[in-house]
Amino acid sequence: MTDPYAWLEQSLATIHRADWYRSVQPINGRPGATVVLAGQEVINFASNDYLGLAGDERLMAAATAAIAEFGTGSTGSRLLSGHRQLHRELEEAIASTKQTEDSLVFSSGYLANLGAITALVGKRDLVLSDQYNHSSLKNGAILSSAAVVEYPHCDIAVLKTQLSEQRQNYRRCLILTDSVFSMDGDLCPLPALLDLADQFSCMLLVDEAHATGVIGKTGAGCVEHFGCTGKQLIQVGTLSKALGSLGGYVAGSSLLIDFLRNRSPSWIYTTGLSPADTAAALAAIKIVQQEPQHRAQLWQNVHYLKNLLQQQLPNLKLLPSESPILCFQLPSATDALKAGKQLREAGIFAPAIRPPTVPTSRIRISLMATHEAAHIEKLVAVLKDINYTDHELSKTN
Numbered sequence: 001m002t003d004p005y006a007w008l009e010q011s012l013a014t015i016h017r018a019d020w021y022r023s024v025q026p027i028n029g030r031p032g033a034t035v036v037l038a039g040q041e042v043i044n045f046a047s048n049d050y051l052g053l054a055g056d057e058r059l060m061a062a063a064t065a066a067i068a069e070f071g072t073g074s075t076g077s078r079l080l081s082g083h084r085q086l087h088r089e090l091e092e093a094i095a096s097t098k099q100t101e102d103s104l105v106f107s108s109g110y111l112a113n114l115g116a117i118t119a120l121v122g123k124r125d126l127v128l129s130d131q132y133n134h135s136s137l138k139n140g141a142i143l144s145s146a147a148v149v150e151y152p153h154c155d156i157a158v159l160k161t162q163l164s165e166q167r168q169n170y171r172r173c174l175i176l177t178d179s180v181f182s183m184d185g186d187l188c189p190l191p192a193l194l195d196l197a198d199q200f201s202c203m204l205l206v207d208e209a210h211a212t213g214v215i216g217k218t219g220a221g222c223v224e225h226f227g228c229t230g231k232q233l234i235q236v237g238t239l240s241k242a243l244g245s246l247g248g249y250v251a252g253s254s255l256l257i258d259f260l261r262n263r264s265p266s267w268i269y270t271t272g273l274s275p276a277d278t279a280a281a282l283a284a285i286k287i288v289q290q291e292p293q294h295r296a297q298l299w300q301n302v303h304y305l306k307n308l309l310q311q312q313l314p315n316l317k318l319l320p321s322e323s324p325i326l327c328f329q330l331p332s333a334t335d336a337l338k339a340g341k342q343l344r345e346a347g348i349f350a351p352a353i354r355p356p357t358v359p360t361s362r363i364r365i366s367l368m369a370t371h372e373a374a375h376i377e378k379l380v381a382v383l384k385d386i387n388y389t390d391h392e393l394s395k396t397n
């Protein structure tokens, strides 16, 4: 008899050989522009906490007050014993920011996507999904049992052809896209996607995880940025990035939200978001609405870094980006790991992102409102140094 678990070791060995192996590293203390990573102080370019709110005293105070009032757990599904007025306040605040009729809070952004997609489409339906979409959109599509077709990244022409050829064979159709692509930093062509959705009678779900609090005049996301506020579409997002907490949401029409409350398995059959997370996210939304200066500072930092890189490292080819996420590609996972390690030794935390997360290995830099000019200057100085000494990195330009 063979050991039915023996394949685990072989599989891990394969992962190691490809330099795809990953493990966790502890960060001590509060999150921020600098953190202590495995005992070493580093400048943090690896965080999704774009506005620096995860370490904000007001979020922490709101979370602590909610624990004092409601305890630590919400004790049940929202439909049974897990619903609090606090959840409703948060949902109203999200809907007000997004200017939608309503919203629904899930326990994570991942679960929001799984829950929305599986409720909206099934066996007789078609899902069209950008090739670079987040894992939660891809797995939501698979879990829904709909036919799934991927279109090349942001390629409206191919998407249109696929719709012309296939739309009529299915009952409902759902187009899925990230708004800010999480591992590249570019934006989806939202107005063109809305036009196609209209033309071919498709629903459109846009995942604003990296855009909420960051993009758009009031931080409402790409929908606002592209002037599409008020259009019929399904917006998903997370409370765990710029909003500094944990949880996810779907925002849209009252009908949509009412339907999801009745049909979303990942909302119905899971425990309501904890009081602390709910209160922290609510405090964050108020800050996003009332203090645009954090978003302004974030964008100032993005422009400062882009300008410095252009002046001092003109050969370093950044992937096209319209967000605080900046990436440069490397020829292999091994090269990316090497660059990540050199950055880390110089006090910069900007991780190598490798397959299977992305098709090509890269270093991913994400900026925060709380980065100081000196942090950004240090990053550029270290990148210059690496470029100078590391043959592989300079070869990629």
Ligand SMILES: *Cc1c(COP(=O)(O)O)cnc(C)c1O
Pocket (backbone or CB within 6 Å): 108, 109, 110, 111, 113, 134, 136, 178, 182, 207, 209, 210, 237, 238, 239, 240, 246, 247, 248
């Ligand atoms: C991070 C992310 C999610 C998942 O959100 P969580 O709240 O962390 O589960 C979903 N979609 C995209 C595009 C993301 O970047």
